[in-house]
Each structure stands twice: as C-alpha cells, then as structure tokens.
Amino acid sequence: MTSVDLAAGPSGPRPKRLTAGRVGLYAFLVIAALFFLIPLYVMIITSLKPMSEIRLGNLFALPSDPSFYAWAKAWSSACTGLNCDGIHVGMLNSVKILIPSVIVSISVGAVTGYALSFWRPKGSNFLFAVLLLGAFIPYQVFLYPLVRMLSIVSLYNSIPGVVFVHSIFGLPLMTLLFRNFYAGIPIDLFKAARVDGGGFWAIFLRLMLPLSTPIIVVAAILQITGIWNDFLFGLIFAGRENFPMTVQLNNIVNSSFGEKEYNVNMAATILTALVPLFVYFVSGRWFVRGIASGAVKG
The missing domain is CATH 1.10.3720.10 (MetI-like)
Structure with missing residues (x-):
C-alpha cells in the first residue's frame, strides 16, 4: 500500500482542512469574480429595459418586461454619425x-x-x-x-x-x-x-x-x-x-x-x-x- 493510499484511508480521500490561507484565497476569487461580473450583469439587464424603466434609477433591478428591442436597434438601425444602419x-x-x-x-x-x-x-x-x-x-x-x-x-x-x-x-x-x-x-x-x-x-x-x-x-x-x-x-x-x-x-x-x-x-x-x-x-x-x-x- 502506497503513502497515497494510507493518506486516503478506506473511505476515500480526506477532505482538505479549511485554513485561514484557503479562506483568504476563496474570498479573493469571489471578490475578483464579482468585480468583473457585476458590470456585465448591469450591462445585460440595462440592455433589456425600456428607457422609461431606466430613468427610474434602479440600476441593479431586473427588467419588469424584458425586451430585445435595444439589441435589434443597436444591430440594424442605431445611428453611427450621419448613417443609421446599426453596428x-x-x-x-x-x-x-x-x-x-x-x-x-x-x-x-x-x-x-x-x-x-x-x-x-x-x-x-x-x-x-x-x-x-x-x-x-x-x-x-x-x-x-x-x-x-x-x-x-x-x-x-x-x-x-x-x-x-x-x-x-x-x-x-x-x-x-x-x-x-x-x-x-x-x-x-x-x-x-x-x-x-x-x-x-x-x-x-x-x-x-x-x-x-x-x-x-x-x-x-x-x-x-x-x-x-x-x-x-x-x-x-x-x-x-x-x-x-x-x-x-x-x-x-x-x-x-x-x-x-x-x-x-x-x-x-x-x-x-x-x-x-x-x-x-x-x-x-x-x-x-x-x-x-x-x-x-x-
């Protein structure tokens, strides 16, 4: 029996201990993920809201009536200067x-x-x-x-x-x-x-x-x-x-x-x-x- 088998034991590998360093690492990863995901979340839900709902100022609120109108306009009819042919x-x-x-x-x-x-x-x-x-x-x-x-x-x-x-x-x-x-x-x-x-x-x-x-x-x-x-x-x-x-x-x-x-x-x-x-x-x-x-x- 190898040292790995002895460490694992008869019931499988032992769970890793939750040390202070591991907690700090997980906390950092969560904060880093939120740092990048929150702006993306705001962009997505804002793109699904009508302007009347955006003016209310509820930045993080989910859209009450989601619509892809803004996506369609951005793609095909948004004005990029004098032309309004979209992106x-x-x-x-x-x-x-x-x-x-x-x-x-x-x-x-x-x-x-x-x-x-x-x-x-x-x-x-x-x-x-x-x-x-x-x-x-x-x-x-x-x-x-x-x-x-x-x-x-x-x-x-x-x-x-x-x-x-x-x-x-x-x-x-x-x-x-x-x-x-x-x-x-x-x-x-x-x-x-x-x-x-x-x-x-x-x-x-x-x-x-x-x-x-x-x-x-x-x-x-x-x-x-x-x-x-x-x-x-x-x-x-x-x-x-x-x-x-x-x-x-x-x-x-x-x-x-x-x-x-x-x-x-x-x-x-x-x-x-x-x-x-x-x-x-x-x-x-x-x-x-x-x-x-x-x-x-x-």
Whole structure:
C-alpha cells in the first residue's frame, strides 16, 4: 500500500482542512469574480429595459418586461454619425480587417521566430533586439509617418492599409512568442531533420509547424482580441467607409443628437465584445496549455 493510499484511508480521500490561507484565497476569487461580473450583469439587464424603466434609477433591478428591442436597434438601425444602419456594418468591416491581419502576422512571426531559433543568420541577435524594441515603442510615435507612407502608396483609408499596419505592429510580439517556443524544442530534432536532407521550408512545414499548435492558438487569441478591440488604427487608417466595430460603437455612444439611449448603448457594447468573449471561452484551455509549453519562456 502506497503513502497515497494510507493518506486516503478506506473511505476515500480526506477532505482538505479549511485554513485561514484557503479562506483568504476563496474570498479573493469571489471578490475578483464579482468585480468583473457585476458590470456585465448591469450591462445585460440595462440592455433589456425600456428607457422609461431606466430613468427610474434602479440600476441593479431586473427588467419588469424584458425586451430585445435595444439589441435589434443597436444591430440594424442605431445611428453611427450621419448613417443609421446599426453596428452590423462595422462588424463586417472588423471581420475584413481581422482575418488577413491575424493570418499575415502569425505566419510571418512564426517563420521569423523559427529562423531566429534554429538558423540564426549573421546579426540575428541584433535583429531580434530591434524587433523586441519595436514592441515597446508607443504606437503614437509612428502614426504620422505611417499616414504619409500609406498615402504615397495609395493604401491610406483602405482595408489593406489598416491590415498592413496591424500586421507590422503585431510582428514583434509574434516573433518573440514563436522564438521562445521553438527555443524549447530539443535541438536534436532539428539536427536529425538536417541530416535527413531537410531544408529551411521542409523542416518548418513538416516538423516545426505540426508541433506549434499550442503557440499558434496563443498567438491567435492575442491577435484576435488585440485587433478586434483596436480603436486607434481603425479610426486613423481604415477610412470612413471601413470603420471597424469599435469606431462604430464610439459613434453610437458619443452621439450628441437626441436622447441618450442607454439600453441601445449597452446592447451595442455587448455585441461588440462577443467575438473576443467567444474566442476566450472556446480556446481558453489551449491558451493555458500554450503558455505552459513555452509561450513565455526563453
């Protein structure tokens, strides 16, 4: 009989003692959960109330007659400036920006991180330092030069222009993630592939890429949430006809005409946040697994 069996006893494992530290931990977790859940609760119930009920000031009261009118208006007929087509137009623009930006930034970051981990060209350490430095320089420093550059090549105020900007600014972080991940892979695998005649692309596509699923999921979560929640680049580089969902939401909430419809504002906010919430709920375990397998090591 092992020590685990002795500790468990004939009737199963013993219950853990309720110590002061454990009580404090549970109390902290409950408070942290309430800190994030209470605002969400207020947003949901407010979006289900008519304005006549909201004016009563009962912030935490459940709606007496729940209605999805505010959700329908936020989606299809809320005014985002001069246009009253709802927030769904911005969602389509966000998807057009998101998909190519995520694919390009992750693809280039994976190849760059792979090259800096195993092939190490001359000056690779300096190149990596420059890329890493780019991750910590404020975006605002580059705004005017980028506006001028994109205007010269006719990409300003366009979807390809904002995709280019997101891809470039996502490259330092993506390179860092993939380089640190590949640095944790045994070098013997790479050497064996080289002995078998594998070249740069053959080793990357047939060996490294199949091993990269956890870190690809981590990179995708970071890029999807970062790009979807972006406001500044979408406002400056996308153009009025291509505003993403976050810019449309700002135009709805900060409209200076007519009555402030808080139920519509709350519904539009929740609709805007659905994509990142869905990504986190669906792939949360992959995110933890990717971090544990080397995403932040190096």
